[in-house]
Amino acid sequence: MCTLEKRGNLFILTLTGDSDDDHRLNPALLATILSSLREAKSQATRGAVLITTSQGKFFSNGFDLGWPESAKRLHQMVQSFQPIVAELISLPMPTIAVVQGHAAAAGFALALCHDYVLMRSDKGVLYMSEVDLGLPLPEYFGVLFRAKVGSVSARRDVLLGGMKIRGAEAVRLGIVDGVHEGEEEVKEAGMRLGEELGNRKWDGGVYGEMRKGLYPELCGVLGLEVGKPVLPTL
Amino acid sequence: EKRGDFFVLTLTGDEHRLSPAAIADVLSSLREAKSQATRGSVLITTSQGRFFSNGLDLGWARSAGSRSEAAERLNHMVDSFRPIVAELISLPMPTVAVVQGHAAAAGFVLALCHDYVFMRSDRGVLYMSEVDLGIPLPDYFTVLFRAKIGSVSARRDALLRGTKIRGADAARLGIVDGVKGSEEELKDAGIRLAEQLAARKWDGEIYKVIRQSLYPELCGVLGLGVSKPVLSKL
DSSP states (O other), X not given: OEEEEEETTEEEEEEOOOTTOOOOXXXXXXXXXXXXXXXXXXTOOTTOEEEEEEOTTEEEOOBOTTSSSOHHHXXXXXXXXXXXHHHHHHOSSOEEEEEOSEEEXXXXXXXXXXXXXXXXXXXXXXXXXXXXXXXXXXXXXXXXXXXXXXXXXXXXXXXXXXXXXXXXXXXXTTSOSEEESSHHHHHHHHHXXXXXXXXXXXXXXXXXXXXXXXXXXXXXXXXXXXXXXXXXXX | OEETTEEEEEOOSGXXXXXXXXXXXXXXXXXXXXXXXXXXXXXXXXXXXXXXEOOBOHHHHHTSSSHHHHHHHHHHHHHHHHHHHHHHHTOSSOEEEEEOSEEXXXXXXXXXXXXXXXXXXXXXXXXXXXXXXXXXXXXXXXXXXXXXXXXXXXXXXXXXXXXXXXXXXXXXXXXXXXEESSHHHHHHHHHHHHHHHHHTOOOHHHHHHHHHHHOHHHHHHHTOOOOOOOOOOO
């Protein structure tokens, strides 16, 4: 499932399970992630930071396709994941994804929703499996990728090429911000970055609005209002 | 001032802050340059000393009676600065910013409004201070950043992280077109580029229309209508 813990200023959202668990985003997990994000938002103060990570071999392998095969079930999960993307894009605090294992499909999208993405150099790939599985991309996934991945050829390689991207390559393509060798190391790096960002003590309301302003098309497709007036602290 | 083909706009005053008076001065200077434009005209904008510009005059805003009056003063400057961005985006001549010192907030924005930006490698930073100051970004600031800075992570670092960007990094991130190691060399580089651009003897109206077509979203948010077709001299 998932847990939300607070360590000082840091909210740590962990997808839990044993080392082989592929943290499939089934309806129950999606609901728990959403409520955890809302919980973090409600407790946000200056200097708060969200770190999302997982345990073991997988960050997340995407939607739970093992459900009785039905387009309706997949559609439901696509619908339920959308508010998670919306929460992350409007969260009133910086967000870091610590991708300690494989991130595929919706799992890759989940990581990309964060302001900063760290992954391992020694293990794990980022992979948009949809083209290989013959599954269409939800509209907001395409918009998310175009908003967050600047390189035209990287987008093509990821979405159209179904490329499995390892850490070093992900940095080179500008998809992640840094790589570290080992699960411990990447998690520590995430914590250090979290502390560094937390020490800036940013006003979360201003931060969240600024972030939305960077991704107006994504906000549009998610139904998020951009440009809400925030009173500056002069 | 006019030097041959060049219009040289030099910012003066304390930290070259964009106070209401300074904003009015800059605006009327730009309109003056526009009215005197001929083929081969070029605008060079620069400053003197430690700062290119440290942004809007927050001191003036803060000296208002209350927090809401301070916000009103800030909004007033934000609204007055908007036509400067509009004038620069529609100026019928190439524009070069020679950033010889720190450029922060609206000062950074002012530099970015130009077609070409040079800065020093040894001195000065580009810095969007708003996130640190807890001041929301005007819509046209964010649109300008998205129009002028191609790298997704550079935009995030500049706006969401408030990174103080030095010359070498600014060049690497594609934010500036060149860096030089001294004020002399920097100003020479600006003038050399201006000479090369002037020698092309471009039709200013055509130049303006082509520039605007590069930044349609920015033109939209500035209320710059779609230009009527200009009869080209074939």
